[in-house]
Amino acid sequence: MCVAYPGRGIGLKRYVIAVTGVSGAAYGLRLVEQLLEVGEVTLIFTKTGAEVTAYELGLVVPAEGAKEAVLRYLELPADLPLRVAAEDDLFDAVASGSSRFDAVVVAPASMGFIGSLASGLASGLAERTADVALKERRTLVVVPRETPLNLIHLRNLTTLAEAGAVVAPAMPAFYQRPTSVDDMVNFVVGKVLDLLAVEHELYPRWRS
Ligand SMILES: Cc1cc2nc3c(=O)[nH]c(=O)nc-3n(C[C@H](O)[C@H](O)[C@H](O)COP(=O)(O)O)c2cc1C
Numbered sequence: 001m002c003v004a005y006p007g008r009g010i011g012l013k014r015y016v017i018a019v020t021g022v023s024g025a026a027y028g029l030r031l032v033e034q035l036l037e038v039g040e041v042t043l044i045f046t047k048t049g050a051e052v053t054a055y056e057l058g059l060v061v062p063a064e065g066a067k068e069a070v071l072r073y074l075e076l077p078a079d080l081p082l083r084v085a086a087e088d089d090l091f092d093a094v095a096s097g098s099s100r101f102d103a104v105v106v107a108p109a110s111m112g113f114i115g116s117l118a119s120g121l122a123s124g125l126a127e128r129t130a131d132v133a134l135k136e137r138r139t140l141v142v143v144p145r146e147t148p149l150n151l152i153h154l155r156n157l158t159t160l161a162e163a164g165a166v167v168a169p170a171m172p173a174f175y176q177r178p179t180s181v182d183d184m185v186n187f188v189v190g191k192v193l194d195l196l197a198v199e200h201e202l203y204p205r206w207r208s
Contacts, residue, residue: 027170
């Protein structure tokens with residue numbers, strides 16, 4: 001039996017997406033949209049992550065009906081395998097190494113989150129789940145968004161890379177000649193999907 005989705009079969013990939021309090025909530029939401037095409041998603045907003053999501057995207061995530069609100073925002077069917085887990089619920093399934101999720105993506109990731117994760121604090125559910133991915137040697141992708149970076153940021157990112165995380169900064173490219181914000185979001189999200197070995201057509205590949 002699947003821990004996060006009782007009654008569902010084994011086979012589908014299981015992803016955890018954490019949205020922290022950083023400019024660029026659109027990255028996390030686009031990722032959820034894409035991953036729901038190929039698997040099951042547990043979505044966690046940090047407190048500031050929920051606030052920035054409301055500010056930047058106009059998506060208010062209520063305590064009750066969070067899944068419905070997110071799927072409505074994404075204009076997706078209400079029965080897709082999305083779960084929105086509460087950041088303060090350390091009793092949630094994905095807080096445990098026994099939970100069978102395949103990969104965690106923190107997108108976008110704040111420098112505060114990265115520092116805390118690099119220190120092993122595991123203080124909220126998003127951080128604990130990322131910590132579990134590292135200790136269980138599962139895929140962890142962090143998508144930091146900050147500029148410029150100070151030495152503390154750089155050292156913390158190095159610590160995460162040394163511990164096994166993939167650091168994939170939110171750095172859109174221009175060689176594909178983006179014409180919209182959507183194109184730029186798609187490039188960053190497409191790079192994350194590449195890391196997860198998920199097929200997509202979010203950006204044109206160089207000379208292919
Ligand atoms: C509108 C807004 C935008 C922010 N953008 C960034 C950002 O781009 N990068 C960053 O590292 N922190 C950013 N912050 C600061 C973080 O939200 C802050 O460090 C917070 O403690 C992070 O908490 P969390 O990781 O639990 O969400 C931003 C805050 C606000 C309110």
